Amino acid sequence: MNRGTLLLFAVAVLIGLPLIVVALSLLNPQWDTLQHLWQTVIPEYIGHSVILLFAVGTGVTLLGVSTAWCISQYDFPGWRWLSWALLLPLAMPAYITAYTYTSLLDYAGPVQGVIRDIFSVNIGEYWFPQIRSLNGAIFVLCIVLYPYVYLITRSAFMQQSTTAFESAKTLGASSLRSFWKVALPLARPAIATGVTLALMETLADYGTMEYFGVTVFTTGIFRTWYGIGDAQGALQLSALLLVFVIILIMVERYSRRRARFYQQRSATKPPQRRPLSGWRAALASLVCWLPVVLGFVIPATQLLLWSVQKSEIWQQSEFWMLTFNTLWLGLLAALITVTLALWLAYGRRRHPTRPLRAAISLAGMGYAIPGIVIAVGLLSPLAWLDNQIIAISEWVFDFNPGLLFSGTVIALLFAYSVRFLSVSLQTVNSGLEQITPQMDDTARTLGASGKRILWRVHLPLLRSPLLAALILVLVDVMKELPATLVLRPFDFNTLAVRAFEMASDERLADAGPPALMIVAVGLIPVIMLSRALRSKTLKAGE
Amino acid sequence: MSTLLNIDAVSIQLSGDLIVDRLSLSLEPGDIGCLLGPSGCGKTTLLRAIAGFIPVSGGKIELHGTTVSSSQMQIPTEHREVGMMFQDFSLFPHLTVADNIRFGINRLPKKQQEERVKELLIRIGLNGYQNRYPHELSGGQQQRIALARALAPKPKLMLLDEPFSSLDAELREVLAHDVRRLLKEEGITALLVTHDQQEAFAMADKSGVMYSGQLLQWETPYALYHQPTHQLVADFIGRGVLLNGEIREHQLHCAFGVIEHSQLHNKPDMSVNFLVRPDDVLINNDSSMQAIVVGCGFRGSHYLYTLELADTSHVLAVGPSHQPLKTGEQIGIDIDFDHLVVFDSSLCELPD
Missing domain, CATH: 2.40.50.140 (Nucleic acid-binding proteins)
Incomplete structure (x- = not known):
């Protein structure tokens, strides 16, 4: 290995550091801590997590697959519009949706108010579901996370050749049977991937669970860390949460093990849309409208109402400072991760050695790891490093430099790089894949130097993936809550933290403007995504 | 006239395996040579070594009497004046047809670039396509643009790696004749690699069959068909x-x-x-x-x-x-x- 590769390898491992710290804590179990946790909280955490995984898994599958099927197969009024509107909930962080529904469905909210007015009943005299509950959390996560399943399954259905489905029908199978026996099994690996993504978000969610008072690992880790100040306990809980994530990844890998057999040849025609009319068209419209309304229209309207109600916030310079602060932090994190991703991706392209590939895979695991786990895994080594630096500095210079890493924005940027490197790595890699090695070779036979190849061939072709990666990371950082809460420097705020704090103080309307800001910026990648999908659909000859 | 391409007892090793084994052949200026052989016989590896993408472990490769590859030294690809056409054409998707063709002649004055682009496009029957993008063209058109791009800098030697294999059979035959005509008109020496003998017969002045890293015969297609000197050649051809x-x-x-x-x-x-x-x-x-x-x-x-x-x-x-x-x-x-x-x-x- 030469020096460049070694450095690359070191950076990749450094990115994997929090993961390693948490995993190592499993090798060094603190039995009394663990025993205490087992006797008190862990069974409840596991119970709630398992219920959440099953319920959200079922919910997002139903919503995602049914909408994907309607949009990919049928021609009914509004399908073009709905095909991208169904992605809108992606712009909504789950905790913000949770705030809006709490406001709507709580005792004091308009829905129960109307019920009381109509039936002339008082609080306690009628039954109404409690939104701030495990069931409420399931509902919120389903309507926010189904787009993962919709997005991936839809392309799977579109790529399926008409011939598979049509040959099933010529063999005498009804449409329904063809769907169950051919289309659905062919799309199964895609569905599994989408559901896994949704479930990872479920396990990583902190904001919704905290607000709804659902005790799960993320809230437990937070409480153990801050409430009890028990670092070991928090690490052990993180490790347990990590076990859940690993099981999830393994299930997904297992379900995809035969995915390559399902790969369709590219030359197949895209499916011919079947026109629907009458009640069938109405049903398809309803199926597709429902998640859009529940997942975006209602919460976004509530946010707008709050923002109008609290219009004075928009004139406060403090709010704009906060917005600027968040954008600046997000942009910095985006620049760092994209630069790292570019460097790692080129390193792998040039020296695809086994250790380097393994290290890069480790570095790319971050997105699967809940933010709170990364924060906890990062804080212990950084705090140790800071204490060493303070000790040395006091001994040599008789000067205490303070917490250089763990108490500053550096820790935050480090955590964001760990969590979101995979996002930019994937985007950059998919861009690099378009640049075949033959293109480099061709350019060289045409007399181009390495520099000219970079400027004339690579950069122009990578421009849009790089921009996409920057925006994706920026938006993810803006939405990120748990890691920011744990690692932010004293008195340092982002929009997400402000919204969280206002909601925790039961000042929901004050959470409106910052939340609206997050959603507004979050819409940019959704629009980009839908445009990319549209041009793909156009290319497929529609 | 001096030999244009001379390959002298070249051996090539890739990650420890001997892919090409003491192979020799030569091409006179203006000749079109063709290497036939089953996949995995080392023909593409040899082509890539001539282009300078991979080093040789023994023997030497000479272009115009200058050694460009030996076990001691290797002249970088960009200084060899070798054109190459790949199976997937590798057109730059973000550049127009004109910019693709211009890529290798960027050091010429603008006016000359324009003239050369126009001249080549007329020759391949695609004049007026200057501002199209590669994805707007059919497979056969892309193939001809790739050829024009490779021809633009007037390379000493043109290497073609399975140039027609991604096209359908009918188009293949037409293009093989077009490409031969173009190469002859430009007076460019070429070496083609293929597993399709019809292509070899249509294009080549000299051809040979490669088998596990060795060249079994290097002759005119007629002799290869009627007077094979090796059972494997007899078996492979016709x-x-x-x-x-x-x-x-x-x-x-x-x-x-x-x-x-x-x-x-x-x-x-x-x-x-x-x-x-x-x-x-x-x-x-x-x-x-x-x-x-x-x-x-x-x-x-x-x-x-x-x-x-x-x-x-x-x-x-x-x-x-x-x-x-x-x-x-x-x-x-x-x-x-x-x-x-x-x-x-x-x-x-x-x-x-």
């Missing part, structure tokens, strides 16, 4: 079967009876394999030599029959398209060897 026979006193004793041929005059007595092409077997019902039709394939302009001889060995024969013979029918045949190709059957024919 249709035909190898039959067993015995040479006794300069006569070949075999299933066809006793054959006399000028080729046999200097051959000692031995047991041999000899090549029977479909064009050596003539269907003639007046002939006394009998065969049974056991297989029949319609080829449009003709039928290709599989015939069973008295000793149950099979040969191929061509018959007219209009009066098909039936399977099981007994027919008479004549044997007329223009070229008789015999191999000593006691020799192990696989290269080591």
Whole structure:
């Protein structure tokens, strides 16, 4: 290995550091801590997590697959519009949706108010579901996370050749049977991937669970860390949460093990849309409208109402400072991760050695790891490093430099790089894949130097993936809550933290403007995504 | 005239495996050479070594008398003036047709660039396509643009790696002739790699068959077909079967009876394999030599029959398209060897 590769390898491992710290804590179990946790909280955490995984898994599958099927197969009024509107909930962080529904469905909210007015009943005299509950959390996560399943399954259905489905029908199978026996099994690996993504978000969610008072690992880790100040306990809980994530990844890998057999040849025609009319068209419209309304229209309207109600916030310079602060932090994190991703991706392209590939895979695991786990895994080594630096500095210079890493924005940027490197790595890699090695070779036979190849061939072709990666990371950082809460420097705020704090103080309307800001910026990648999908659909000859 | 490309006992190792084994060949200026061979025989590796993408572990490669690759040194690709065309064309998707073609002549003055682009586009019949993007073109058009791009800097040598394999059969033949015409007009020497012998026959002045890293024969396509010097060449090129026979006193004793041929005059007595092409077997019902039709394939302009001889060995024969013979029918045949190709059957024919 030469020096460049070694450095690359070191950076990749450094990115994997929090993961390693948490995993190592499993090798060094603190039995009394663990025993205490087992006797008190862990069974409840596991119970709630398992219920959440099953319920959200079922919910997002139903919503995602049914909408994907309607949009990919049928021609009914509004399908073009709905095909991208169904992605809108992606712009909504789950905790913000949770705030809006709490406001709507709580005792004091308009829905129960109307019920009381109509039936002339008082609080306690009628039954109404409690939104701030495990069931409420399931509902919120389903309507926010189904787009993962919709997005991936839809392309799977579109790529399926008409011939598979049509040959099933010529063999005498009804449409329904063809769907169950051919289309659905062919799309199964895609569905599994989408559901896994949704479930990872479920396990990583902190904001919704905290607000709804659902005790799960993320809230437990937070409480153990801050409430009890028990670092070991928090690490052990993180490790347990990590076990859940690993099981999830393994299930997904297992379900995809035969995915390559399902790969369709590219030359197949895209499916011919079947026109629907009458009640069938109405049903398809309803199926597709429902998640859009529940997942975006209602919460976004509530946010707008709050923002109008609290219009004075928009004139406060403090709010704009906060917005600027968040954008600046997000942009910095985006620049760092994209630069790292570019460097790692080129390193792998040039020296695809086994250790380097393994290290890069480790570095790319971050997105699967809940933010709170990364924060906890990062804080212990950084705090140790800071204490060493303070000790040395006091001994040599008789000067205490303070917490250089763990108490500053550096820790935050480090955590964001760990969590979101995979996002930019994937985007950059998919861009690099378009640049075949033959293109480099061709350019060289045409007399181009390495520099000219970079400027004339690579950069122009990578421009849009790089921009996409920057925006994706920026938006993810803006939405990120748990890691920011744990690692932010004293008195340092982002929009997400402000919204969280206002909601925790039961000042929901004050959470409106910052939340609206997050959603507004979050819409940019959704629009980009839908445009990319549209041009793909156009290319497929529609 | 001096030799343009000279490959002298070149060996190439890739991650420890010997891919090309002491291979030699040369091309005169303006010639089009073609390397045939099954996939994995090392032909593409050799091409990539000539382009300078991979080093050689032994021997040397000379272009215009200058050594460009040897085990000691390697001139970088961009200084070799070698053009290359890939199987997937590798057009730059973000550049227009004109910018793609201009890519390699960016050092010329703007006006000359324009003229060269126009000249090449006229020559490939795509003038007016300057501002199109590659994805707007058909496969055949992309292929011709890729050729124009490679030709633009007037390379000394043009390398073509399976240039037609991603196109359909009909287009392939038309393009093979177009490409040959273009190369000849520009006076550019070229080396082509393919597994399709029709392509080789259509394009090449010289061609050879590669097999596990060795070049078995380097000849005109005519000689390769009619006078293969190696059983593997006979097997790989064209249709035909190898039959067993015995040479006794300069006569070949075999299933066809006793054959006399000028080729046999200097051959000692031995047991041999000899090549029977479909064009050596003539269907003639007046002939006394009998065969049974056991297989029949319609080829449009003709039928290709599989015939069973008295000793149950099979040969191929061509018959007219209009009066098909039936399977099981007994027919008479004549044997007329223009070229008789015999191999000593006691020799192990696989290269080591």
